[in-house]
Amino acid sequence: MGTNHRPEAVKRAPPAAQAPGHGPYSPVIEVTPGRIVVISGQAGVGPDGKTVGADIRTQARITIENCAMQLRNAGCTLADVFKVNVYMTDLNDWPAFNEVYAEMMPHPLPVRTAVETRLLRDFVVEIELWAVKP
Known part of the structure; x- marks a missing residue:
């Protein structure tokens, strides 16, 4: 029986971090120094190369799934x-984007622009996305 033990977290939100509203x-x-993984901009594209959905919720979900796939290719996850x-x-x-994003992104949430x-x-x-490899 294997375990999926992940090393100690390499990112954390400082305890005093707060932003009203x-x-x-x-x-x-705060990120522990390590190997940085950066993925190019991803969009709502299916395996056939065609755009999936026309609305923000559908495209946001597919886009985040595509980001997660690229991260897996580099040995990382959304976490x-x-x-x-x-x-x-x-x-x-x-x-509407934030609803999907909040559902799919693990805590501590990344900084964002x-x-x-x-x-x-x-x-x-x-x-x-920018990630730090565990």
């Missing part, structure tokens, strides 16, 4: 992520 992110994260950059075509979709911009194809969200 903030969303699903940490205002500050190892310490920095997230989110690019969206419409920041009015931010509350969001920007409204035009994106390639018919994407409504693109996500870039």
Whole structure:
């Protein structure tokens, strides 16, 4: 019987970290030095290369799943992520995005930045992640 023991956490939110009224992110994260893994921006693309969904919730879920897959390829999980950059075509979709994000991202939540911009194809969200390898 094997165990999935993970080494001691390499990221943590300092005890005094707080941001009044903030969303699903940490205002500050401390990362133990180690190997950094960065993935290129991911979007809601299925295995066939076609965009999955047109709404923010569907694309956010597929995009985060694609991010998790890329992290697995590098020996990491979403729990190892310490920095997230989110690019969206419409920041009015931010509350709906946050619902999906909060459901899928483990604690302590990474620090995060969001920007409204035009994106390639018919994407409504693109996500870039930085992780520290355990």
